[in-house]
Amino acid sequence: MAGGGGTRLWPASRRRKAKQFLSLGLPAGRTLIGATVHRILPVCPSEHVFVVAGASQVEDVQKALPEIPAANVIAEPIGRNTAPCIGLAAEALFARDPDAVLAVLPADHHIANEKAFAAVVSEALELAEKLDRIVTVGIRPTRPETGYGYIRMSPSPSHGAAYDVEAFVEKPDGVTARKYVESGRYVWNSGMFFFRASKIREEIRRHLPETAEAFDAIGKAFAAGDAAPVVARVFPTLPSISIDYGVMEKTTGILVIPGDFGWNDVGSWSAVADIARENKDAEGNVAIGNTILVKSRDTLIVSESDQLVTAVGVEGLVIVATKDAVLVCPKERTQEVRDIVAELERRGKRDLL
């Protein structure tokens, strides 16, 4: 799933330059989407990797992923959140192979331990295929985060490393999050899902019956080998709804495998500093691009152009410069970049959004 745009990493990310296409100090100039594909290759050959992206992003995807066949990039005419995105992919792959098993992965996350990740994915795919159930991977929480949804697991595993999902729960407040973490029964909802194409097709039709007709038409068009015109006509009529809210919270029998592989959703600049851990100097600084940092601590400094970005005597800051914009912000307040974005909207500065 590479359909998102976003401004949480503004000024590097923009509505038209989503986070998945950023490098952000990843090794070998790799993008987040490139790293996502790279780490799935031990489990899934590149010709079996499919990418769903916005129509305007198809070119960016092909440039970022030269190893993926061009025909494997599925264009959404318009963003409609994850339920229609996953439904679209399920129709495309079911038409190719009614026995297809899908690993649905967000394109813009970071995972530190790729080996551990590949092992979890293998197990999830195996369970999804063998049991014909929906499997998800939950992230063992490392802090009482209020920005993620949580999954409550059964007290003990039911199949190998997998637990029964008791409930998907919305983003909690701080007190509730602390209880979740202390209980040991909750994991973060990572947005990764594993299922047979046939299984998710049924689930979507059951829980979002108003979409059945549209997906039937799309499925037929994929089977006929000429889906684009039908997708263009029908997809925009689908409701914008997440797979969590539309399906996962309503259905039963989901399995969850708790994962512990250094997951990070790269949701803010402080998260970027976290994933660049290996590039940290002795003072905890991370420097990306053309930069000079003197007598500073715990600071992320990024130059995305030729411009030299420097700082002296600073602590706990994020400093990011692109060709047309600079952002300075304390690390613990990087969520507030949205205030800048809101101000740009107010001023009608579309070129900077």
Add this chain to the structure above:
Amino acid sequence: MAGGGGTRLWPASRRRKAKQFLSLGLPAGRTLIGATVHRILPVCPSEHVFVVAGASQVEDVQKALPEIPAANVIAEPIGRNTAPCIGLAAEALFARDPDAVLAVLPADHHIANEKAFAAVVSEALELAEKLDRIVTVGIRPTRPETGYGYIRMSPSPSHGAAYDVEAFVEKPDGVTARKYVESGRYVWNSGMFFFRASKIREEIRRHLPETAEAFDAIGKAFAAGDAAPVVARVFPTLPSISIDYGVMEKTTGILVIPGDFGWNDVGSWSAVADIARENKDAEGNVAIGNTILVKSRDTLIVSESDQLVTAVGVEGLVIVATKDAVLVCPKERTQEVRDIVAELERRGKRDLL
């Protein structure tokens, strides 16, 4: 005197783009040198304003000061500190008018109260002419600054508002500076001097006798109306020495008028924030150029190009972006911009110096 280059306001100031040519949020897009000329005009008509600058800066001076006759810009072939600079100006003006009285003013200072300044300058010129003595203006210290030289005054005034100078003293340490300020007998050395051209010619010849021959040749050349070739040949042979060290500390009979007109030598970015006082918002921020500042306090944010410079949730910072460089620094550590400059030197990045 507009001969200096400098990097204390890096990245805005460079070796080749001295501080006097910066605007830094001054009203009406004026440069520091433009403001210097503007505030002397009530005392001295523009055709009597002369500017000594480096040969490579002559064009910048003419652009910044269209009101000054081009012939009034005197080029130094090479920088030789203030004693040769003032000697050169004295020869040029003495050749024009043996009765000329000079007000020697640094081009890159800021003065808040221009009326009070003009009154002090008038009195200083009058005393210099009438008594044929060297007159200087001292600044009433507002803090125990260790970055300036001080002047010790006689216990009471000797001529109008003017005191006898008892001594020019070098930059003191903190303890000494505090004593100076508490005594009420010391003022900061502002580098502004007033004298007849004939007087300073004599003083330079007496205290720097090794320069007499060179200045004689230069004076003759000015009198003959074709000084440039002689200046080019002779000026570089002069020693590099300040007028304070070369003349003022050695001679007697100097008068000092204590001034109190909001003087600021714009020696660092925090000084820039101080002089932009009128542009401060309710949170003590100063924003210059294309900037957005959100939930921040006591911060100077400057964009010198089209690039948008933004900050969220910061306090007490200086953030400056030019076309090719960005600087972020706490206000109280702006002197340490020299560490960045030193690093650029080490890396051989001459284009950024």
